[in-house]
Amino acid sequence: MKSADKKSPTMKNKRPTLQDVADLVGVTKMTVSRFLRNPDQVSVPLQTKIADALEDLGYIPNRAPDILSKSKSHAIGVLLPSLTNQVFAEVIRGIESVVEPAGYQTMLAHYGYSKEAEEARIATLLSYNVDGLIISESYHTERVRKMLAVAGIPVIEIMDSVSPPIEQAIGIDNEAAAYAMTDFMIKRDRKKIVYFAARMDQRTLFKIKGYETAMLDNGLTPLCLKTNSASSFTLGATFLHDALQQQPDTDGIFCTNDDLAIGALYACQKAGIKVPQDISIAGFHGHDISRAMVPLLATVITPREEMGRLAAEHLLSRLQGNPVSQKIIDLPFKIEAGESI
Amino acid sequence: MKSADKKSPTMKNKRPTLQDVADLVGVTKMTVSRFLRNPDQVSVPLQTKIADALEDLGYIPNRAPDILSKSKSHAIGVLLPSLTNQVFAEVIRGIESVVEPAGYQTMLAHYGYSKEAEEARIATLLSYNVDGLIISESYHTERVRKMLAVAGIPVIEIMDSVSPPIEQAIGIDNEAAAYAMTDFMIKRDRKKIVYFAARMDQRTLFKIKGYETAMLDNGLTPLCLKTNSASSFTLGATFLHDALQQQPDTDGIFCTNDDLAIGALYACQKAGIKVPQDISIAGFHGHDISRAMVPLLATVITPREEMGRLAAEHLLSRLQGNPVSQKIIDLPFKIEAGESI
DNA sequence: TATGATAATGTTACCTGTAACAAAACATGG
DNA sequence: CCATGTTTTGTTACAGGTAACATTATCATA
Numbered sequence: 001m002k003s004a005d006k007k008s009p010t011m012k013n014k015r016p017t018l019q020d021v022a023d024l025v026g027v028t029k030m031t032v033s034r035f036l037r038n039p040d041q042v043s044v045p046l047q048t049k050i051a052d053a054l055e056d057l058g059y060i061p062n063r064a065p066d067i068l069s070k071s072k073s074h075a076i077g078v079l080l081p082s083l084t085n086q087v088f089a090e091v092i093r094g095i096e097s098v099v100e101p102a103g104y105q106t107m108l109a110h111y112g113y114s115k116e117a118e119e120a121r122i123a124t125l126l127s128y129n130v131d132g133l134i135i136s137e138s139y140h141t142e143r144v145r146k147m148l149a150v151a152g153i154p155v156i157e158i159m160d161s162v163s164p165p166i167e168q169a170i171g172i173d174n175e176a177a178a179y180a181m182t183d184f185m186i187k188r189d190r191k192k193i194v195y196f197a198a199r200m201d202q203r204t205l206f207k208i209k210g211y212e213t214a215m216l217d218n219g220l221t222p223l224c225l226k227t228n229s230a231s232s233f234t235l236g237a238t239f240l241h242d243a244l245q246q247q248p249d250t251d252g253i254f255c256t257n258d259d260l261a262i263g264a265l266y267a268c269q270k271a272g273i274k275v276p277q278d279i280s281i282a283g284f285h286g287h288d289i290s291r292a293m294v295p296l297l298a299t300v301i302t303p304r305e306e307m308g309r310l311a312a313e314h315l316l317s318r319l320q321g322n323p324v325s326q327k328i329i330d331l332p333f334k335i336e337a338g339e340s341i
Numbered sequence: 342m343k344s345a346d347k348k349s350p351t352m353k354n355k356r357p358t359l360q361d362v363a364d365l366v367g368v369t370k371m372t373v374s375r376f377l378r379n380p381d382q383v384s385v386p387l388q389t390k391i392a393d394a395l396e397d398l399g400y401i402p403n404r405a406p407d408i409l410s411k412s413k414s415h416a417i418g419v420l421l422p423s424l425t426n427q428v429f430a431e432v433i434r435g436i437e438s439v440v441e442p443a444g445y446q447t448m449l450a451h452y453g454y455s456k457e458a459e460e461a462r463i464a465t466l467l468s469y470n471v472d473g474l475i476i477s478e479s480y481h482t483e484r485v486r487k488m489l490a491v492a493g494i495p496v497i498e499i500m501d502s503v504s505p506p507i508e509q510a511i512g513i514d515n516e517a518a519a520y521a522m523t524d525f526m527i528k529r530d531r532k533k534i535v536y537f538a539a540r541m542d543q544r545t546l547f548k549i550k551g552y553e554t555a556m557l558d559n560g561l562t563p564l565c566l567k568t569n570s571a572s573s574f575t576l577g578a579t580f581l582h583d584a585l586q587q588q589p590d591t592d593g594i595f596c597t598n599d600d601l602a603i604g605a606l607y608a609c610q611k612a613g614i615k616v617p618q619d620i621s622i623a624g625f626h627g628h629d630i631s632r633a634m635v636p637l638l639a640t641v642i643t644p645r646e647e648m649g650r651l652a653a654e655h656l657l658s659r660l661q662g663n664p665v666s667q668k669i670i671d672l673p674f675k676i677e678a679g680e681s682i
Numbered sequence: 683t684a685t686g687a688t689a690a691t692g693t694t695a696c697c698t699g700t701a702a703c704a705a706a707a708c709a710t711g712g
Numbered sequence: 713c714c715a716t717g718t719t720t721t722g723t724t725a726c727a728g729g730t731a732a733c734a735t736t737a738t739c740a741t742a
Contacts, residue, residue, distance in 0.1 A: 014412070014493075015412075015491050015492055016491070017727095017728060018729065019728075027691075028693080029728080029730095030691075030692065030693080033729065033730060034690090034691085037730090041689090041690080041691095042690075043689085043690060046690090046691090057491075058487050058488065058490075058491035060464060060468060060491060060492060061464070061468040061729090062470065062728060062729070063469055063470075063729090064405060064408045064409040064414075064469075064470055064729080065727075065728040065729035066729060067405045067408070067409075068405040068406055068408075068409050068697045068699095068727085068728085069696065069698090069728095069729075069730070070697080070730095071356075071403075071405070071697080071698095073405075073469075075448070083430070086430070092430075092449075093425060096449070100451065105465060106448070106449045106450070107416070107448055107449075108433075108437070108448075108449045109446065110437060110441065123402070124446060126401045127401060128404055129403065146399050147401060149399075150356050150357070150401060151356055151401060152355075232629065233632075233633035234633065237633075259629075262630070262633070263633060266634060266635045269635045270635060288573065288574055289603070289630055292578075292604060293603075293607060294611060358699085359698070360698080368722090369721070370698085370699075371699090371700075371721075371723080372722080374699060374700060375700090375720095375721090377699095384720060384721090387720090387721090402699090403698065403699070405699085406697080406698040406700075406727080407698090407699060407727095409697090409698085409699090409726090409727045409729090410698095410726065411700095411727080412728095
């Protein structure tokens, strides 16, 4: 294994380039490039020699030149407000399940619900020449809209199916879902239902609106406990005590997500409050745990993973040149009564 | 706003380059480049003109040329076996919490526990010139090792602190943790403890070994229920019934993770089996839910998020040129008795 | 053997930002 | 008003693949 080529790659301690491989074989890098994309384009004797050289040097492809010349990276950017929320973990899973088999790479970013950070993250993702973007939330700054317009890549907004999308949105109607669950609880004779809200983002606001409208439509008085911090089991317990203090005859609790609901439910168990006899409790999203626990949690089942999957599928379709097939894809939710109502 | 430049960028419907900005201002792209990196390097009158032009055209930086010429992307690759497992979601969160503020980008990939897919994913991540890698699992193929060696970038392996790492490992001693919990249950007078194992990866094997050793050390007979499918609440319930059939006097159940344990616990509640009076149940990892439920789940608390955070911190440190400070970082676990033992 | 067709390989240019060096513009003091 | 130093701007080259075009080798057939 002689390495008598002029620019010995081992000396530079740099990963070998096509040129290094070509030098070793005694051909042009173009020939090696051809072999990599379509081995039959190269004569049979060269095929084995090139294959050996690639193996010998441990050649690793380099996408940088291609990204530079074509402005296409074969990567898609995924920008979410948070990774703490289990919902987004499931969305990511759905996205990856489509993106990875299609040979695309996922670039992940999050911005902690800050519009300023969102701008910065989008700029960063675009600076890597991502071929497309999946983003969350429906409101975006003018700067973000301009960047996306200038970048000229397909963008899909997820989570919300109501706000007019930049190009295409895939999500659920949060307001309608919250209305439906509230109405369902009212029909089961609950009259003093309190809403627990955390992380006051756009979707939470929609849900609160749905809850309040349903209450008012039925001549009932809404009461909403709010905090801007993230939801958690313990927050659910705290809210329960707050609710009972503010409204001792509370007979129903509807939470902006399952975490709060489960926390509230456990707090009831500890306090000797019977669920659902004394108080009904409902969550939102239908995470695995809510579908397995005792008692089964009443919840609004949302298609988180499917949302990610669909978003990825539509994005890939558009990367193949297809037009936007449907501006808004409104996914169905399902009211699950469980055993806690 | 006249656009009298020769190669009108609007015509090509391509995002503007530094050249486009420079043309608009009437300077060289080098001057614009200087302004972007350090505005003071440019005369005051030009500063405003360039800033305006950048704004006008909606210039978005392009990292591709820099990645090409420096072979540095300011992105780090994160390769995990699965995104389904909640453990990995928490690890990702830990990684992102460090990587993002440091101005690095995360490229996420997963390989579904297939060694072949792992090779492919690593090659892909390297083809994007990631500056460093965080990977999971301790066994890697020769090809993977060679690729990593050739790439010459820092690599950190997470999850396991026992196997000799390629360069640096950050994790826990799964065998010791499983031994400790088993021993703890035995000390609480449990004698017929069954182990529930799913997803038979390396870490699960370590845990089984710890469990079996503890049982044998105490003169007890181990019994392990195994499946290669992913763990879930329902699987925990299924396993419970299998265990009671195979060993009716089972008095303890130790699960390879919390999902299984919670599933088994709920199944006990439904079957009228008292926990922990009739059967003790322990999980592994200590997810939020296990720290909130009723009864509190006994579990081995592992520092998942911290593992990700530390991995990212050490990786960044090495990207700044620091050497590997500690080949293996063995993070502490904690036996939490909860109320289910 | 010449000829045209085809297959195999080579050459050149390009993608965009920036390091490194070069030149021009400007300021200051003698 | 020149010499000198400093600030500001310009020029050139480069990173590593590949598209597009050019050339050379190969082969079958007249």
